[in-house]
Amino acid sequence: MRTVQGPIGFVGAGALTDALAGGLLAAGVPPERMWVCNRGHADRLERFRQVGLRATPSKADVADAADLLVLAVKPADAAAALDELRPSLRPRHRIVSCMAGISTAYVEAALGGQPRVVRAMPNIASAVRASATAISPGRYADGADIDAASALLQAVGEVVRVDEPLLDAVTALAGSGPAYVYCLVDAMVAAASDLGLPEPVAMQLALRTVAGAARLALETERRPADLRAAVSSPGGTTVAGVGVLEAGGFAALVAAALRRAAERSEELGRQWVQPPPG
Numbered sequence: 001m002r003t004v005q006g007p008i009g010f011v012g013a014g015a016l017t018d019a020l021a022g023g024l025l026a027a028g029v030p031p032e033r034m035w036v037c038n039r040g041h042a043d044r045l046e047r048f049r050q051v052g053l054r055a056t057p058s059k060a061d062v063a064d065a066a067d068l069l070v071l072a073v074k075p076a077d078a079a080a081a082l083d084e085l086r087p088s089l090r091p092r093h094r095i096v097s098c099m100a101g102i103s104t105a106y107v108e109a110a111l112g113g114q115p116r117v118v119r120a121m122p123n124i125a126s127a128v129r130a131s132a133t134a135i136s137p138g139r140y141a142d143g144a145d146i147d148a149a150s151a152l153l154q155a156v157g158e159v160v161r162v163d164e165p166l167l168d169a170v171t172a173l174a175g176s177g178p179a180y181v182y183c184l185v186d187a188m189v190a191a192a193s194d195l196g197l198p199e200p201v202a203m204q205l206a207l208r209t210v211a212g213a214a215r216l217a218l219e220t221e222r223r224p225a226d227l228r229a230a231v232s233s234p235g236g237t238t239v240a241g242v243g244v245l246e247a248g249g250f251a252a253l254v255a256a257a258l259r260r261a262a263e264r265s266e267e268l269g270r271q272w273v274q275p276p277p278g
């Protein structure tokens with residue numbers, strides 16, 4: 001794993017910055033090397049300040065201090081944030097844009113010149129250094145820029161490189177994915193409580209089951225279908241339970257969820273990338 005070099009500036013002090021900064025702190029990046037700014041919400045900046053980050057309402061201060069700028073505002077706020085950042089941007093800056101649906105071409109055009117942009121889709125598990133992240137470079141980003149973005153994101157999880165058009169699919173799978181898993185866990189816990197398990201016990205078991213199943217597949221590199229077959233004795237409980245999932249259209253429902261999330265990512269890009277007519 002490469003080391004994260006230089007000062008880092010976050011534009012936007014919301015959930016993603018919280019997760020990334022938390023993961024970077026856990027990875028040993030000194031808090032005083034991280035700067036963060038926000039539009040409003042002074043309380044959020046204060047929270048970052050309390051753990052030693054440099055927090056300021058000013059994008060210019062963050063840009064002056066940082067070499068690597070992480071864009072973490074909602075797509076709807078992208079145009080304003082980029083406009084405000086533009087005067088402070090210098091050739092030394094590297095940009096890691098995490099805004100769902102916002103293309104590198106849009107960020108490049110909004111910032112002007114030839115900004116070195118790498119688009120990234122990390123997830124909320126960055127906070128515990130377990131993000132599943134994909135990156136895609138813009139047209140002015142060179143190998144060193146990709147390395148710098150990778151180093152940042154590898155400090156908080158695993159990173160794969162994909163072609164930019166695939167980032168909508170990545171958003172649907174890995175960006176929104178933690179929420180699907182939480183839906184599954186909540187449903188399992190509710191059902192187990194109905195079966196008589198105390199809720200805290202059911203929650204512990206459900207979360208450990210999800211984490212253990214994922215870890216087993218990752219560490220053994222066996223395909224989930226093979227692992228599933230290995231725990232499915234004919235006439236046993238797993239076959240009975242999985243049979244209900246299949247009969248209820250589980251795979252089709254998951255496919256529909258990912259399709260809709262990917263469409264939504266595209267819609268967000270279209271909605272906010274094109275200025276409204278007039």
Ligand SMILES: NC(=O)c1ccc[n+]([C@@H]2O[C@H](COP(=O)([O-])OP(=O)(O)OC[C@H]3O[C@@H](n4cnc5c(N)ncnc54)[C@H](OP(=O)(O)O)[C@@H]3O)[C@@H](O)[C@H]2O)c1
Nearest residue numbers: 012013014015016038039040041072073074077081099100
């Ligand atoms: N959360 C995730 O798991 C996740 C994962 C991957 C990617 N992303 C992407 O990351 C971005 C941020 O998501 P989030 O969940 O962190 O959103 P969030 O919690 O709403 O945080 C966004 C922050 O940006 C600030 N902001 C808005 N306009 C600004 C501006 N012009 N200048 C400076 N700060 C500004 C907001 O401040 P105010 O509240 O004061 O307006 C808010 O604190 C989104 O584009 C999302 O698609 C999120």
